[in-house]
Amino acid sequence: DTGVSQNPRHKITKRGQNVTFRCDPISEHNRLYWYRQTLGQGPEFLTYFQNEAQLEKSRLLSDRFSAERPKGSFSTLEIQRTEQGDSAMYLCASSLEQQGHEQYFGPGTRLTVT
Amino acid sequence: AQSVTQLDSQVPVFEEAPVELRCNYSSSVSVYLFWYVQYPNQGLQLLLKYLSGSTLVKGINGFEAEFNKSQTSFHLRKPSVHISDTAEYFCAVILISGYSTLTFGKGTMLLVSP
Numbered sequence: 001d002t003g004v005s006q007n008p009r010h011k012i013t014k015r016g017q018n019v020t021f022r023c024d025p026i027s028e029h030n031r032l033y034w035y036r037q038t039l040g041q042g043p044e045f046l047t048y049f050q051n052e053a054q055l056e057k058s059r060l061l062s063d064r065f066s067a068e069r070p071k072g073s074f075s076t077l078e079i080q081r082t083e084q085g086d087s088a089m090y091l092c093a094s095s096l097e098q099q100g101h102e103q104y105f106g107p108g109t110r111l112t113v114t
Numbered sequence: 115a116q117s118v119t120q121l122d123s124q125v126p127v128f129e130e131a132p133v134e135l136r137c138n139y140s141s142s143v144s145v146y147l148f149w150y151v152q153y154p155n156q157g158l159q160l161l162l163k164y165l166s167g168s169t170l171v172k173g174i175n176g177f178e179a180e181f182n183k184s185q186t187s188f189h190l191r192k193p194s195v196h197i198s199d200t201a202e203y204f205c206a207v208i209l210i211s212g213y214s215t216l217t218f219g220k221g222t223m224l225l226v227s228p
Contacts, residue, residue, distance in 0.1 A: 004157070033215060042118075042204050042218030043158070056215075091157060101146050101165070101208045103216060105157040 002026075004106035006092050012112045013082055020078045021109045025094030032075050033103060034067055036060065037089040046090075049075060050097060082113045116141035118205050120219035127226055129197055135190040135222045137205030145207040147188040148216070149179055152202045161203070164188060175199070200226045 005024045013019050025032050030051050035043035046065070047057045051072035061067075064082075069075040079086055089110050093103040121136045139145065146165050150158040162173025169181040179190045188205060205219045 006157075035216075040123075040220065042206070042220050043216070044218070045215040048215060093158075101148075101163070101214075102160075105150075105159070107155075107157040110155070 004092055004094050004104055006090075006106040006109050008109060009107060010110050010112075012114065015082060015084060015113055017082055018078065018080045019082060019111060020076055021090055021111075022074060022076050023092030023094075023106060024074045025092070026104055028096070029094035029104075030072065030097050031095045032069055033093040033095075034075070034077055035091040035093065037091055037108070038087075043091055046077075079111075082111075084113045087111055087113045116145060116207050116209065116217050118207055118217055118219035120205055120222050122222050123220065124223045124225060127195055127224065129226055129228050130194045132193050133191065133195050133199075133224065135203050135205075135224065137188045137190065137219060139186050139188065139205070139207050141186075141207060141209070144210045146210055147179075147181060148206045148208070149173065149177070149188070149190050150204045150206060150218075151175075152204065152221075154201075158204065161190070195224070195226050197226050197228065199224060 007022045032049045034046040037043040047067050049069040064080045067077045089108045091108045092106045095103045117140045119138045127133045148163045149161040164171050164181045172178045177192050202221045204221045206216045208214045
């Protein structure tokens with residue numbers, strides 16, 4: 001069990017550029033979650049997958065955000081035309097379907113939009 | 115919808131002193147409760163959880179929490195803190211029934227000084 005991994009750990013980009021983050025969940029976990037954490041706030045839910053199906057998206061997930069989990073394993077989160085307000089820590093978590101409350105978090109990707 | 119309130123944004127304490135971090139929640143249905151810890155530039159680590167049974171739950175690193183249904187509280191305690199406990203602590207809830215995601219409080223920064 002190597003835990004949840006996320007890449008890159010840090011990303012600095014200029015406003016208007018596109019960025020993509022990757023999350024590799026714990027291997028046997030079929031649920032995968034994305035959260036966003038801004039300074040001074042707790043994590044906020046963005047979206048959730050069960051296997052390859054994206055089952056829910058938060059209202060926080062604007063049209064510029066898209067997430068995929070093509071083979072039910074790793075997931076990517078893409079932000080198009082980044083804005084300064086997108087600067088945040090993006091956290092990924094995974095769980096077993098039968099234990100959806102037991103979410104294991106990765107180290108996060110810190111995005112800075114300049 | 116459920117919500118979590120962490121009443122203190124920062125709690126300064128001296129090493130070896132006891133500490134209590136407060137958490138109150140609001141939900142129209144039953145929830146599971148969690149405390150997570152986040153060290154600088156790291157993801158979230160589960161400290162402890164309340165699912166059912168005894169209302170006093172023990173977690174890692176000597177922390178414990180007590181679920182009080184009538185007061186809708188889940189306060190975190192440690193009888194004697196260490197410098198290494200300096201971190202951000204998040205209280206979170208998840209609905210028991212069906213699919214759900216974690217709802218977090220804004221966090222409490224525990225600052226332990228010598």
